Amino acid sequence: MMTKDLDIPATQSTPAIRSEWARGRLYMDGNSYPENSFEFFTEVFDWIQAHLSTTDGPLHLELGLIYMNTSSVKAMMDIFDMLEEAWADTRDIAVNWYYDPRNERVMEMAEEFREDYTFPFHILPTPREAP
Amino acid sequence: MSEIDLFGLRRQFHHGQILLCFNGPISRGLIEEIGNALRNYLEADNTLPGAAMDVFAIYIELTQNIRHYVTRMGYDDRDGSATVVVARNDQGRHVIMSGNLTQPEDAVRLQQRVAELAAMDKTELKAAYKAQLRQPRTRSALSGAGLGLVDVARKSVEPLQAQVSVIPDDERVLFSLRAVV
Numbered sequence: 001m002m003t004k005d006l007d008i009p010a011t012q013s014t015p016a017i018r019s020e021w022a023r024g025r026l027y028m029d030g031n032s033y034p035e036n037s038f039e040f041f042t043e044v045f046d047w048i049q050a051h052l053s054t055t056d057g058p059l060h061l062e063l064g065l066i067y068m069n070t071s072s073v074k075a076m077m078d079i080f081d082m083l084e085e086a087w088a089d090t091r092d093i094a095v096n097w098y099y100d101p102r103n104e105r106v107m108e109m110a111e112e113f114r115e116d117y118t119f120p121f122h123i124l125p126t127p128r129e130a131p
Numbered sequence: 132m133s134e135i136d137l138f139g140l141r142r143q144f145h146h147g148q149i150l151l152c153f154n155g156p157i158s159r160g161l162i163e164e165i166g167n168a169l170r171n172y173l174e175a176d177n178t179l180p181g182a183a184m185d186v187f188a189i190y191i192e193l194t195q196n197i198r199h200y201v202t203r204m205g206y207d208d209r210d211g212s213a214t215v216v217v218a219r220n221d222q223g224r225h226v227i228m229s230g231n232l233t234q235p236e237d238a239v240r241l242q243q244r245v246a247e248l249a250a251m252d253k254t255e256l257k258a259a260y261k262a263q264l265r266q267p268r269t270r271s272a273l274s275g276a277g278l279g280l281v282d283v284a285r286k287s288v289e290p291l292q293a294q295v296s297v298i299p300d301d302e303r304v305l306f307s308l309r310a311v312v
Binding site (some may be wrong): 022 | 163187192199268
């Protein structure tokens, strides 16, 4: 079974979300501060759940998330909890979180997430654009 | 109708180094638009990206908390009005204040929670944040003083301050919060 891939354009308060089912990639980029984050991320939960339960290939999250409100942080924790469970089940799981080194807050937030998980979690400063 | 002293009001804005002020019913769209204006002001003011994000984050958590409370209580536009102020202080920091009407018992409960958070150091606040993050969603939502408040307390460089003001001829009170980053 193959679930339809996600291709959600960014809005002012929600990130762009794109997925590649066959490769096992999920991309999320931008700011995330919707009023009801749980509702917003439902599609993402469903896609990840479907991928984890119907395939056994890798699942890597490629994140360029910047500002997240607390309800988005909570939703992201739910996502990482799903990944942790799959990782414990010997699944190929990874999170790569890219950030602009000029804003250290993003790195701090990503590091605080990483503390609670054991799957490969890389926090990478994106190359600074040439001036 | 009372005469409005625009000159006096303007002078007070200037004197208080008020960057942004809003008073009235807030919608989701309005929170985003004012948030945009705030970001632009901070950028024009050469605020560093990390510091600007702290100000923006506190603004979002405080206003979204008010929105959630107003929705839960079923307040109309008038009762659901929020007052939001972002100002500079003499140390060059940003002061973010918000106020809204609440039931007196909710204000007392929130004030107690703010006092608890204000007494915590960085490590204790982080532990409180992570504990709150693990709370079931329903319980956190019902408490109305959940993750957002802990997040604001963590970001504030001065202990979070809460004030409860009695409103004449109204059973409700004005609950206000003050954070500094």
